[in-house]
Amino acid sequence: MNPIQQERALMLDIGRKYYSKPWLIKLIDYMHELHLNTLQLHFSDNEGFRIASERYPDITSYEHLTKEEIKAVIEHARVRGIEIIPDFDTPGHLQRILTFFPQYQLDHLEAGKLGKDPRSLNIADPEARAFIKSIIAEFAELFQASQYFHIGADEFINFDQVENYPQLVAYGKKYYGSEATGIETYLDYTNEMIAYVLELGFVPRVWNDGFYRKNQFPLVELDQRAQVTYWTRWHPNMADVKTFIDRGHSLINFNDNYFYYVLGENASYTYPCPDKIKNQWHIEKFANEQILTKKQMEAVLGTTFSIWSDLPHTQTEAEVFAGIKAPLKEMAHKLIAD
Secondary structure, three states: OEEOOOEEEEEEEOOOOOOOHHHHHHHHHHHHHOOOOEEEEEEEEOOEEOEOOOOOHHHOOOOOEOHHHHHHHHHHHHHOOOEEEEEEEEOOOOHHHHOOOHHHEEEEEEOOEEEEEEEEEOOOOHHHHHHHHHHHHHHHHHOOOOOEEEEEOOOOOOHHHHHHOHHHHHHHHHHHOOOOOOHHHHHHHHHHHHHHHHHOOOEEEEEOOOOOOOOOOOOOOOOOOOEEEEOOOOOOOOOOHHHHHHOOOOEEEOOOOOOEEEHHHHHHOOOOOHHHHHHHOOOOEEHHHEEOOOOHHHHEEEEEEEEEOOOHHHOOHHHHHHHHHHHHHHHHHHOEEO
16 A cells, blocks of 8 residues: 555544444444545534533433443554544534533624524633633543544634624724734634643644635734644635645645535535546645645645535435445545555
């Protein structure tokens, strides 16, 4: 085997859909067969929290994996040369957790009326930040053998309407001056979590969609020590791949045009096609047909295929496995030289 990229990965959304330990073992065995070496477990989302929390048991979904089951999965993966990356999405995608801790929900102006965003954290509140750190700390212990920890940071708010989140605006102006718009609060929070994850001994990762947006000029920048999992550029204000490279970030290619297996084909996605991957994709191609140069590719660590469980009941575990086999195999072939 002659790998072209060091990280050849699969991401699995177990936050929205429960996947059993035997199924995860089967998945890892198939990954090993394909010479994939990284499995990212997205274990929390609006719809569920799928690993038992001892610190906050109420947030744990009815269908969940125990910590002992996760330890067994981690060990099974280790023996097969596969690293597990924990993925806890924050400060958005938190509805499951914030249902039990509504005091940490973010204020949101809509049609002139102030309400709460049930999915988003009030990151202007120091207690809310401490609360999220306590969750990260609990699962950092569980995943202590992992090199990386993904902290999300995607789809937090409508990034083009920051003015509709008064707590973000007030915090930004308090700490960064009158010229602050409020997006500084989001960057300030993300940087604090990056520093915390580094302190715990992990390399932090974040999604790309909220950072370096073309219509914003924040007074604080994203900590360049965060690696960026670049998944999309569906909105024209989203930064291109080159911007992240120029700012010093390492990247992982999560190209959603080719490698997003979204259950129920939600959000206009269609299931990945192996022939399309074989004939149209190459490792230099990122989302929105962005092509990197050989020099720019020095910042790219690898490529990841993603299983997103948006409409969890549209497919069974068996159907998911059957559906991903061919396109995942085709991606794997592209990451290993003959």
